[in-house]
Amino acid sequence: MTDATLTRYRQSIDNIDAALVFMLAERFKVTQAVGRYKAETGLPAADPGREEAQIARLRALAQDADLDPEFSEKFLRFIIDEVIRHHRQAQEAGTAGA
Secondary structure, eight states, X not given: OOOXXXXXXXXXXXXXXXXXXXXXXXXXXXXXXXXXHHHHHTOOSOOHHHXXXXXXXXXXXXXXXXXXXXXXXXXXXXXXXXXXXXXXXXXXXXXXXX
């Protein structure tokens, strides 16, 4: 049996988790469009300079938000790796249709 305080905390966590999922879905919709654009224009799937700038920016935001910058970097790197995988798939699909 849980108490009312714990239930409220858990409801808030559930709401935040739902928001995170929807935000990630929106982010991936945009990055998939970027991947298609890169494939169409012959740009490389990865952009190490952009990735490093984003990581530095996110680490600074994490520090400002009192969130562990190491955690935020690991989280963003995971997302970046997935985005690059999608971009490479878009490029392969583009070359397969050529």
